[in-house]
Amino acid sequence: MSLSAKGLSTDEIFQVELTVNGERREGAVEARKTLADFLREDLALTGTHLGCEHGVCGACTVLVDGEPARSCLMLAVQARGSAVLTIEGLAQKGELSSLQQSMWDNHSFQCGFCTPGFLMQITALLEQSPNPTEGEVREALSGNICRCTGYQSIVKGVMAAIASSNPKDVS
Amino acid sequence: MSDSKSGVFPVAGRFTGSPVRRSEDPRLLTGRGMYVDDIRLPGMLHAAFVRSPMAHAVVLRVDTKAARSAPGVRAVFDGQEMAQLAKAGGGPLGDMGGEGVESPIFTVLATDRVRMMGDPVALVVADSRYLAEDACELIQVEYQELPAVTSAEQALDPRSTPIFANLGSNVLQGPTTERFGDVEAVFASADRVVTASLTQHRHQNVPMEGRGIVASFDPATGELRVNASTQGVHGVREALAAQLDIPLEKVHVRAGDIGGSFGLKFGVSREEVAVAAASLKLGLPVRWIEDRNENLTVSGQAREESFEVEAAITKDGDILGLKVKMVIDAGAYPGVAPMLVGTIRQMIPGPYRMEALSFTATVAITNKASYVAYRGPWASETWVRERLIDLISAELGRDPMQIRLRNVAVRGEPPLRMVTGPSLAGITAQESLQRAAALIDLDSFRERQELARQEGRYLGVGFGTFIEPAPGPRDPDETPSEEEMEQLRMRLELDGTVTVFTSQMPHGQSHQTTLAQVAADHFGIPFSQVKVVVGDTDMVPMGFGTGGSRSATMAGGATLHAARALRAKVLEVAAQLIDTGPETLNIIGGMVAAEKASTRSITLVEVAAAAAAGDRLPPGIDRELEVNFAFDGGAGGWSGGTHCAVVEVDVETGLVRVERYLVVEDCGEMINPAIVEGQVRGGVAQGIGAVLLERSAYGEDGQFLSGSLMDYLLPTATDVPQIEIEHLETVRLDADVNFRGVGEGGMIVAPPTLGNAIADALAPFGVRITEQHLPPARLLELIGTMDA
Ligand code: FES
Ligand code: FES
Numbered sequence: 001m002s003l004s005a006k007g008l009s010t011d012e013i014f015q016v017e018l019t020v021n022g023e024r025r026e027g028a029v030e031a032r033k034t035l036a037d038f039l040r041e042d043l044a045l046t047g048t049h050l051g052c053e054h055g056v057c058g059a060c061t062v063l064v065d066g067e068p069a070r071s072c073l074m075l076a077v078q079a080r081g082s083a084v085l086t087i088e089g090l091a092q093k094g095e096l097s098s099l100q101q102s103m104w105d106n107h108s109f110q111c112g113f114c115t116p117g118f119l120m121q122i123t124a125l126l127e128q129s130p131n132p133t134e135g136e137v138r139e140a141l142s143g144n145i146c147r148c149t150g151y152q153s154i155v156k157g158v159m160a161a162i163a164s165s166n167p168k169d170v171s
Numbered sequence: 172m173s174d175s176k177s178g179v180f181p182v183a184g185r186f187t188g189s190p191v192r193r194s195e196d197p198r199l200l201t202g203r204g205m206y207v208d209d210i211r212l213p214g215m216l217h218a219a220f221v222r223s224p225m226a227h228a229v230v231l232r233v234d235t236k237a238a239r240s241a242p243g244v245r246a247v248f249d250g251q252e253m254a255q256l257a258k259a260g261g262g263p264l265g266d267m268g269g270e271g272v273e274s275p276i277f278t279v280l281a282t283d284r285v286r287m288m289g290d291p292v293a294l295v296v297a298d299s300r301y302l303a304e305d306a307c308e309l310i311q312v313e314y315q316e317l318p319a320v321t322s323a324e325q326a327l328d329p330r331s332t333p334i335f336a337n338l339g340s341n342v343l344q345g346p347t348t349e350r351f352g353d354v355e356a357v358f359a360s361a362d363r364v365v366t367a368s369l370t371q372h373r374h375q376n377v378p379m380e381g382r383g384i385v386a387s388f389d390p391a392t393g394e395l396r397v398n399a400s401t402q403g404v405h406g407v408r409e410a411l412a413a414q415l416d417i418p419l420e421k422v423h424v425r426a427g428d429i430g431g432s433f434g435l436k437f438g439v440s441r442e443e444v445a446v447a448a449a450s451l452k453l454g455l456p457v458r459w460i461e462d463r464n465e466n467l468t469v470s471g472q473a474r475e476e477s478f479e480v481e482a483a484i485t486k487d488g489d490i491l492g493l494k495v496k497m498v499i500d501a502g503a504y505p506g507v508a509p510m511l512v513g514t515i516r517q518m519i520p521g522p523y524r525m526e527a528l529s530f531t532a533t534v535a536i537t538n539k540a541s542y543v544a545y546r547g548p549w550a551s552e553t554w555v556r557e558r559l560i561d562l563i564s565a566e567l568g569r570d571p572m573q574i575r576l577r578n579v580a581v582r583g584e585p586p587l588r589m590v591t592g593p594s595l596a597g598i599t600a601q602e603s604l605q606r607a608a609a610l611i612d613l614d615s616f617r618e619r620q621e622l623a624r625q626e627g628r629y630l631g632v633g634f635g636t637f638i639e640p641a642p643g644p645r646d647p648d649e650t651p652s653e654e655e656m657e658q659l660r661m662r663l664e665l666d667g668t669v670t671v672f673t674s675q676m677p678h679g680q681s682h683q684t685t686l687a688q689v690a691a692d693h694f695g696i697p698f699s700q701v702k703v704v705v706g707d708t709d710m711v712p713m714g715f716g717t718g719g720s721r722s723a724t725m726a727g728g729a730t731l732h733a734a735r736a737l738r739a740k741v742l743e744v745a746a747q748l749i750d751t752g753p754e755t756l757n758i759i760g761g762m763v764a765a766e767k768a769s770t771r772s773i774t775l776v777e778v779a780a781a782a783a784a785g786d787r788l789p790p791g792i793d794r795e796l797e798v799n800f801a802f803d804g805g806a807g808g809w810s811g812g813t814h815c816a817v818v819e820v821d822v823e824t825g826l827v828r829v830e831r832y833l834v835v836e837d838c839g840e841m842i843n844p845a846i847v848e849g850q851v852r853g854g855v856a857q858g859i860g861a862v863l864l865e866r867s868a869y870g871e872d873g874q875f876l877s878g879s880l881m882d883y884l885l886p887t888a889t890d891v892p893q894i895e896i897e898h899l900e901t902v903r904l905d906a907d908v909n910f911r912g913v914g915e916g917g918m919i920v921a922p923p924t925l926g927n928a929i930a931d932a933l934a935p936f937g938v939r940i941t942e943q944h945l946p947p948a949r950l951l952e953l954i955g956t957m958d959a
Pocket of ligand 1: 052054057058059070071072
């Protein structure tokens with residue numbers, strides 16, 4: 001049930017200040033506005049996608065202070081003061097990140113709708129554990145749904161990105 | 172990379188056949204895609220629907236008063252008001268009903284009846300989606316509940332409450348029977364008759380992006396501009412013009428990136444008509460983006476069929492003929508189900524020789540979401556046939572591979588024709604079966620299986636084989652209709668690049684890459700110099716869009732021929748400019764060059780400029796460097812193949828682990844192998860999901876029980892195994908175009924492949940598998956460790 005139907009005020013407005021992709025951004029939002037809607041509507045960052053709005057598909061994944069978060073389940077006000085990284089922030093100065101490049105080289109995606117969530121989830125994974133096994137990669141991605149690919153091409157792209165960033169002599 | 176060929180088309184084969192990286196990816200990988208939910212228009216309003224909480228009810232009263240004065244609300248439409256704005260329509264696919272089917276009549280929003288859970292009852296348009304949804308909660312609807320018809324069995328009962336008054340019963344079509352060959356004689360001569368009741372459960376497309384539309388009507392010009400998530404823009408345009416009663420030329424439909432569809436997004440849905448009608452009424456842009464609950468509950472579902480099958484066989488395992496009775500549960504607003512009857516009937520013999528078939532079909536209407544097309548919509552024929560072959564093999568105590576090889580049609584051995592009519596020219600079913608058996612090493616698997624069983628571990632192997640009319644071999648006596656032809660436009664731009672305009676509407680199939688590969692090779696310029704324009708009714712030729720695994724042959728072929736025709740035109744002009752014969756010229760890497768080194772070469776930019784100016788050309792030369800090509804599909808041909816799954820069933824938990832999944836397939840000449848393999852694997856993943864996880868579940872009262880992704884389970888990266896693919900060398904039927912479609916096969920044959928493997932694993936328990944949905948709880952019931 002929405003707030004107004006419960007007789008609560010929906011018009012109380014909160015100021016939100018945060019960093020998005022390295023830039024300071026601010027906005028005025030209702031308490032109930034999700035981070036995803038804030039990014040997509042208020043900041044016009046439509047790269048973050050909504051595939052379920054109930055926390056299952058992972059399409060909306062962004063990094064909040066380095067940790068993957070489902071922006072459909074998080075309120076914009078909860079991100080106050082945080083550093084948020086979205087898909088738009090992955091490529092630097094027009095150069096694809098090595099992960100993006102590898103996903104391109106390996107035909108990882110088809111329709112592209114799940115893509116932002118996967119890329120953000122994988123980015124977080126590789127930050128935390130730069131050299132995962134294929135099984136660990138599949139496990140880490142098991143909260144992201146892709147309806148098009150059957151996942152093999154995505155996993156292949158990730159493994160190739162890992163291989164290219166780890167010279168052969170890994171111990 | 173394929174090597175370049177010499178001769179008239181020296182660059183042919185340079186891009187075609189290579190896993191060229193997709194031109195779509197730079198935008199999609201950086202968050203710069205443009206999906207319908209990403210469209211922002213000034214003054215855009217947001218729509219939300221009030222939906223029925225009941226499966227079947229009379230609508231007594233809709234009270235919208237409180238909603239109309241709620242914050243941010245711009246308009247509210249109930250069913251009666253909407254009926255003034257938009258004509259009643261004919262379901263998700265318009266009136267694509269089968270022959271002799273009376274179409275049920277229904278309005279865009281419910282007026283007097285709701286016929287499924289989630290049926291739209293009212294539409295709210297507000298300043299934001301949040302405010303629109305708030306106002307929806309203020310709308311009060313009074314219903315009088317009717318008995319829900321929740322199964323085909325109930326629908327066939329003449330006492331069931333008719334869901335559509337104008338039909339009088341819940342039988343939309345049938346029972347109708349068609350016979351091929353001498354059915355009675357074949358059954359009289361059989362050594363035995365094997366019978367089976369086989370079912371396929373309801374499951375659904377679930378693209379990651381749901382449906383959606385932004386409609387913007389400009390009262391000043393009378394133009395309606397629409398952005399849609401669709402598989403074909405022209406279909407949306409035609410349906411909107413008809414249902415809103417506005418001139419076709421005033422409607423402009425565009426589509427950007429589409430987040431998947433798998434058959435769901437053809438034509439317009441009732442919601443999309445309602446949103447466009449609201450824009451027309453308000454003179455402002457209105458947007459509706461379906462949420463996941465709406466997508467699961469109302470967008471459409473597929474595949475609920477039950478079959479009674481009798482197979483006439485010899486003691487040696489020859490399948491002589493089949494008697495089949497099928498009932499389809501078409502759901503509430505029948506769209507595609509009646510149309511499928513003919514396809515299922517025609518395809519059920521598959522690549523096998525059989526002499527006779529009797530096929531009886533009935534289409535029932537129930538209070539469930541409408542039956543829509545889903546990747547290989549007719550796939551129940553493959554499920555039934557391939558499961559039946561394993562059941563026959565079990566009865567005869569023979570290996571299913573032997574029975575398949577014994578019955579499969581073989582090139583060079585007449586009659587190379589399905590008993591239902593279509594030619595089997597060029598099929599490679601026998602090769603794919605043999606190759607799959609060899610790759611899996613069946614004999615050593617049987618040994619391993621036996622050893623495992625002694626340790627209480629249950630391994631199984633299953634095969635399935637299929638053919639897919641993608642597009643199917645063309646009967647030389649039949650001329651395709653204009654709608655069956657694929658139109659394509661191609662032109663040389665002033666900057667020397669080539670633009671391809673196609674009616675294909677890619678939603679994951681990567682046509683902006685594949686068609687550019689073909690055009691680049693056959694025109695003679697680099698891949699990067701070809702732009703493929705899709706999704707704009709003002710620009711792309713007429714056509715039905717993307718679906719039915721048509722695009723590789725139809726659009727690939729149209730591109731090939733258009734590129735050659737454009738090339739010939741360009742060479743004519745160039746020949747005038749450098750004063751030589753066009754036959755001595757070639758386009759290589761964007762330059763027009765002569766065979767003789769003494770003749771100078773010129774750039775395509777120069778040719779385009781000269782053609783535009785005209786002053787350097789003699790009169791009578793065709794200066795328009797643009798071609799329109801209509802392709803009839805050439806000789807066509809089948810796609811097909813054999814899949815094999817090796818599984819282990821944990822009989823304590825009922826969990827199935829797919830240990831190995833192998834695909835041996837033939838989709839003709841590949842334009843881009845990486846894209847082909849993506850299509851195959853994606854389809855297999857959906858097939859695995861259908862068997863192990865996915866089910867559109869209803870309660871006895873018609874309540875929909877799987878309205879979230881926590882209830883409707885999709886396969887994830889830990890559910891889908893590595894899928895090995897081997898491509899067979901194809902039989903070329905056409906002189907030029909041997910690309911064949913590959914979109915649907917994976918989803919068509921994976922369910923019986925997996926079902927057969929599970930049945931094989933559980934053979935020691937005497938389990939007989941006749942249903943397609945086999946989640947752990949059901950397997951435990953079948954094994955007997957859990958009560959049904
Ligand atoms: S949209 Fe957030 S998890 Fe699906
Ligand atoms: S590429 Fe379409 S959902 Fe993943």
